[in-house]
Amino acid sequence: MRSGYEIVIGLEVHVQLTTQSKIFCGCSTRFGNAPNSQTCPVCLGLPGALPVLNQQVVEYAIRAGLATNCRIAGRSVFARKNYFYPDLPKGYQISQFELPICEGGYLDIETSERGPRRIGITRIHMEEDAGKLLHSEAPGVGSLVDLNRACTPLLEVVSEPDMRSSDEAIAYLKKLRQIVMYLGVCDGNLEEGSFRCDANVSVRPVGQQEYGTRAELKNINSFRFIKEAIEYEVDRQIELIEDGGKVVQETRLFDSASGTTRSMRGKEEAHDYRYFPDPDLLPLLINADWVERARAALPELPDVRRQRFIEQFGLPDYDAEVLTADKALADYFEDCAARHGDAKLCSNWVMGEIQRLLNDSGLGILQVPVSAERLCGLLNRISDGTISGKIAKTVFEQMWQSGDEADVIIEAQGLKQVSDSGAIEQLVDEVIAANPAQAQEFRDGKDKLLGFFVGQIMKASKGKANPAMVNELLCRKLRGETA
Secondary structure (H helix, E strand, O other): OOOOEEEEEEEEEEEEOOOOEOOOOOOEOOOOOOOOOOOOOOOOOOOOOOOOOOHHHHHHHHHHHHHOOOEEOOEEOEEEEEOOOOOOOOOEEEEEOOOOOEEEEEEEEEEOOOEEEEEEEEEEEEEEOOOEEEEOOOOOOOEEEEOOOOOOEEEEEEEOOOEOOHHHHHHHHHHHHHHHHHHOOOOOOOOOOOEEEEEEEEEEEOOOOOOOOOEEEEEEOOHHHHHHHHHHHHHHHHHHHHOOOOOOOEEEEEEOOOOEEEEEEEOOOHHHHOOEEOOOOOOEEOOHHHHHHHHHOOOOOHHHHHHHHHHHHOOOHHHHHHHOOOHHHHHHHHHHHHHOOOHHHHHHHHHHHHHHHHHHHOOOHHHOOOOHHHHHHHHHHHHOOOOOHHHHHHHHHHHHHHOOOHHHHHHHOOOOOEOOHHHHHHHHHHHHHHOHHHHHHHHOOOOOHHHHHHHHHHHHOOOOEOHHHHHHHHHHHHOOOOO
């Protein structure tokens, strides 16, 4: 926050639902098919075509509302939001206005700047998406309209203006995305537009109760760009005020190449949309039994799971936070921990080698080529002393590439750890004899030389010597102790 000013941020998040069909017709919601191949009279807005509500959309809306501590309305109403845009085939968008399905919720977030914060959620409502404009650079072509996305089901999650920094906005967005992905109602794919955000940003002098004039930043599809857009817009508004200008209410677009926002259009007030109840859709009635069935079917949510990992598995807060950030990753870890007794060892490998190779290969955890069962097979060989942790990393990379089990690779390549005390003692004697000056320096108090001797022995054994035995024998021999 720039000195003397307070930032006020409210977010409107569009969550695309993972239903197989659209909200008011049976067309597919699959992403990436040929333009205009997933349309029908309903989503094209042809005369006489009537919408039929997809019940799964309602189920998903109830789940999202419960998971974000909202009240579920017993009666909600669909409305027509009237505006003109080339990718809006009906000339209006079916949404909800005065009577949404969910209201009055909140999310708790954690920020390093201000600690725990509770962000209010004004409402969650169901609506249909518009189509998509494709801008062509070919001479004489202009813009093309793809209506595959028209009528795709969305939840719009509208927050209270409770965020006071870009970091708080990102923390809120990440928390919301995590929840809808845990629920299975959204895939959270920012690049494909499944989770996109409009940010309402204003500034006001510290101590002023009245909100400043806000600008709306539209459809930003990455956390980095959302943060950059908010921070640029805050600086723009403050500089404008300090130069004697006045912030006007408008919609602005973020240019990621230049890191700036630019004016798109003057912001319409709600009444400019001329909302009215949709005459083709009856009011939606949701009884208490329906809500309670949905509540009972909710999965374990991220905060609860994180706390359970700490208590059940004895994991540090950091490990539990990382592992529960993604439901599939948490599932993978928990499968490992159930098969192997050392949960911390499982955590280290999932957060370390698994995540590293997933990042290198561009895969997600659901595509991991080493199952939890096979990873535990490798960890068992570390625990029983068959191989060292260092050799295990080599074995793991080969498991990743070949799909073979750890035992097959260890046996085929002769990678078993040497734990024969006689053989290790012989190596220790040879290394000490070959380095008498360093041995004397160690005896004179230069303890750091122990690492040098361990390295020499591991090199001589090609990494196979049992490290614990090497350390024990080295210390004893260098200090002249007897067994």
